[in-house]
Structure formats: C-alpha cells, structure tokens
Amino acid sequence: AAGQQSDHLVVVAAYSGWQAAMDRGGARAARTYCKQNFMHWETLIMLRDMRGQFQQLLMDIGFIPKVKAKGEAQPSKESWNLNAAHVPVLKAVLCAGLYGNVAVVDPSAGTHAGRPQWTDGRISVSIHQSSVNHSVSKFRHKFLVFHEKVKTSKVFIRDCSVVSPYALLLFGGPITVKHESGQVLVDGWIPLQAAAQTAVLFKELRRAVDAQLAKKIKEPQLDLVSEGVVPTIVKLLLDEESVN
Numbered sequence: 001a002a003g004q005q006s007d008h009l010v011v012v013a014a015y016s017g018w019q020a021a022m023d024r025g026g027a028r029a030a031r032t033y034c035k036q037n038f039m040h041w042e043t044l045i046m047l048r049d050m051r052g053q054f055q056q057l058l059m060d061i062g063f064i065p066k067v068k069a070k071g072e073a074q075p076s077k078e079s080w081n082l083n084a085a086h087v088p089v090l091k092a093v094l095c096a097g098l099y100g101n102v103a104v105v106d107p108s109a110g111t112h113a114g115r116p117q118w119t120d121g122r123i124s125v126s127i128h129q130s131s132v133n134h135s136v137s138k139f140r141h142k143f144l145v146f147h148e149k150v151k152t153s154k155v156f157i158r159d160c161s162v163v164s165p166y167a168l169l170l171f172g173g174p175i176t177v178k179h180e181s182g183q184v185l186v187d188g189w190i191p192l193q194a195a196a197q198t199a200v201l202f203k204e205l206r207r208a209v210d211a212q213l214a215k216k217i218k219e220p221q222l223d224l225v226s227e228g229v230v231p232t233i234v235k236l237l238l239d240e241e242s243v244n
Contacts, residue, residue: 001013004087004091004140004161004162005132005133005136005139005140005161005162006087006091006094006132006160006161006162007131007132007133007158007159007160007161008094008159008161009087009090009091009161010132012090014037014039015044015047017033017037018030018033018034018039018044019048021033030044061220062220062221063216063220064080079225082225083234086234086237086238087241088164088166088167088237088238088240088241089234089237089238091161091162091163091164091167092163092164092166092167092170092171092233092237094145094161094163095145095163095167095168095170095171095172096167096170096171098145098146098147099145099171099172099173100173101120101145101146101147101148101149101157102120102121102143102144102145102146102168102172102187102190103118103119103120103125103143103144103145103146103157103160104118104119104120104121104142104143104144104190104191105117105118105139105142105143106118106119106124109124111137114137115135115136115137116137116139116142118144118157120149120157121187121189121190123155124154124155125149125154125155125156125157126154126155126156126157127144127156127157127160128150128156128157128158130158131157131158131159131160133160133162139162140162140164140244141162141163141164141165141244143162143163143164143165143168143190144157144160144161144162144163145160145161145163146158146159146160146161147159147160164237164240164241164244165192165194165240166202166236166237166240167237168186168190168192169184169186169192169194169198169199169202170202170205170206170209170233170236172186172187172190173186173187173188173190174186174187174188175199175202175203176188177196177199177200179196182195182196184196184198184199205229205232205233205236208228208229209229209230209233212224212228212229212230
C-alpha cells in the first residue's frame, strides 16, 4: 500500500499482515502483531467473518466454486484473485463501489500549507487528518473516492483513495463530450482531458461491461476472466498506470 495514496489499501495490507501472522504462528503470533501495530483484535476477527460471509454468498449464487467436503480436492483460489496484486484494478473496483462519493482537486481554490484543495462538486471538502492522504502535497491523480463526509469545523472526507481518469471513465457517471474545448465531463461536473474518440471508446466499453455482467447473472458459471471485455479493461488500467 506504500505510495498508493489509499486508506482502503492500507486496511487491506494491515489485514493481510495479521492473517499472515495467524497462518505462521497461530493466535499468539497474530495477537503480538496486533499489539505491535496498534490494531484491534475483535475488529480483525469481524473482518475475517465478513470476508467469509461474502465468499459464501458468491458461492451460493454460483460466481465462485463451492468449497468441497473434507478430503476432496478444493477449488483453486488463484482463479478468484488473478488481479489481487494489481493496484489499478483494485482502485477501479473501489471507484465502482464508492462512486457518487467523489472529490476533485479545485484549481480555483489554490493550495493550503502546500496541499491542494478539494471539492465534491458542490462544496469545498478537506481530507480528514486520520487519512494517509492528509499531509500529501503531490497526488498521483486529482480524483478521490471516499467512504463518508463528516462536518465539524469544516467538511471532511474520510477513508479515501486516489483513483485514475480511466477508472472514472469506466465506472463513473454519464460521459459528456465538449468538442469545442476538447474536454470530457463525467456526471456533468468532473473534468477530464480526453479526445472525443477516447470518450466514445469508453462508452462502448461500459455497454460491453454491462452486457457481460447481465450475462454473468443469468449464467453464473460464465468465465469472464479469460474472454470478453474484462481482460481488455484490466490491460487498459495497467497500461494507464505504467504510463503515469
């Protein structure tokens, strides 16, 4: 999670470290890990249980293979997690899940203490001091998705992650092309610099994704990993990251 400017990926890294300690040395080692990293044991147990419930739900609807009886060959988890180490893909998933909760660098507001100012399209918002992004002065991209807003002395966003333009073009709101300025707007207010042809391509990709997901719901055993539009989207996201 280092350098990825994502509170969500920090949580993933912390959980993975705890799970690795548990696998390596049992509960005692995992409790030591918690103490060393100021983490709450009960919260991690709750997260583990929630992950298990989500896995079971995916099994029940046929999206992933069911765990077999003891003694039988178990399904490979690698097929479920092909992109688990691909940060651009994970951030695109976050964008899809949290979309609506978006903040954008507000160039008209200048900077404060060397840090950019943000807007949610209606009002100015600030990154909460509990976030890994609070003291960042240079961001990988000028877009954030966040979990919640809290108003105290001002409006803060909490649990936020930087996301890329491609993630917004793929999983954001409606795309509008302003041909005269060479600008693309997502949801009517999020500005992106992109050619009209690029915007049209992403519109078509969105339609293809929607069609694939609808088909997957009807046919749970359908393989989206090795064919269809998913590999194309993964490559686009990874290529964007490598360029930047």
